[in-house]
Amino acid sequence: xxxxxxxxxxxxxxxxxxxxxxxxxxxxxxxxxxFPDFVSAFGFMSQVALVAESxxxxxxWNNVYGNVxxxxxxxxxxxxxxxxxxxxQRIQALLG
Amino acid sequence: xxxxxxxxxxxxxxxxxxxxxxxxxxxxxxxxxxFPDFVSAFGFMSQVALVAESxxxxxxWNNVYGNVxxxxxxxxxxxxxxxxxxxxQRIQALLG
Numbered sequence: 001x002x003x004x005x006x007x008x009x010x011x012x013x014x015x016x017x018x019x020x021x022x023x024x025x026x027x028x029x030x031x032x033x034x035f036p037d038f039v040s041a042f043g044f045m046s047q048v049a050l051v052a053e054s055x056x057x058x059x060x061w062n063n064v065y066g067n068v069x070x071x072x073x074x075x076x077x078x079x080x081x082x083x084x085x086x087x088x089q090r091i092q093a094l095l096g
Numbered sequence: 097x098x099x100x101x102x103x104x105x106x107x108x109x110x111x112x113x114x115x116x117x118x119x120x121x122x123x124x125x126x127x128x129x130x131f132p133d134f135v136s137a138f139g140f141m142s143q144v145a146l147v148a149e150s151x152x153x154x155x156x157w158n159n160v161y162g163n164v165x166x167x168x169x170x171x172x173x174x175x176x177x178x179x180x181x182x183x184x185q186r187i188q189a190l191l192g
Contacts, residue, residue, distance in 0.1 A: 042145045049138045062158035
């Protein structure tokens with residue numbers, strides 16, 4: 001069972017994941033990514049997909065041409081968990 | 097320059113693309129696809145991505161685990177064009 005982040009873990013989010021924002025009305029984080037074109041955007045999505053599947057933790061995301069928006073939350077936990085932080089950090093690592 | 101669909105072309109949409117619906121408030125069509133898991137859903141998205149790039153006509157889409165929602169419209173035309181119908185038909189063909 002995955003647990004929701006504690007208050008202290010939440011307090012650290014702004015420092016740990018400075019480029020992510022809380023989603024209004026949900027216990028979830030979101031980040032928008034912009035690429036020059038669809039090939040770059042979908043290439044990035046393919047990388048994220050492989051990481052997500054390997055973690056068995058998947059994003060909610062949408063794509064329009066070079067724009068990708070990724071929302072992370074843990075349905076099993078009813079909100080943000082350490083899995084979301086880990087996936088966000090691995091996504092950050094993909095960006096090099 | 098891509099032109100918006102004519103009235104008669106629009107009239108044929110219900111027959112040509114029976115599984116697609118008009119988006120409320122937009123000149124766009126949408127269809128939801130459900131797969132058993134993320135691997136299947138993202139595999140489908142990868143197929144659509146290759147087709148879309150080869151047509152230089154890209155979807156607006158989102159994915160949550162096994163669910164994929166695809167919206168088609170032609171920004172250059174300010175609404176639905178023949179490109180959207182073609183892409184929808186090629187997506188249908190991918191489903192076998």
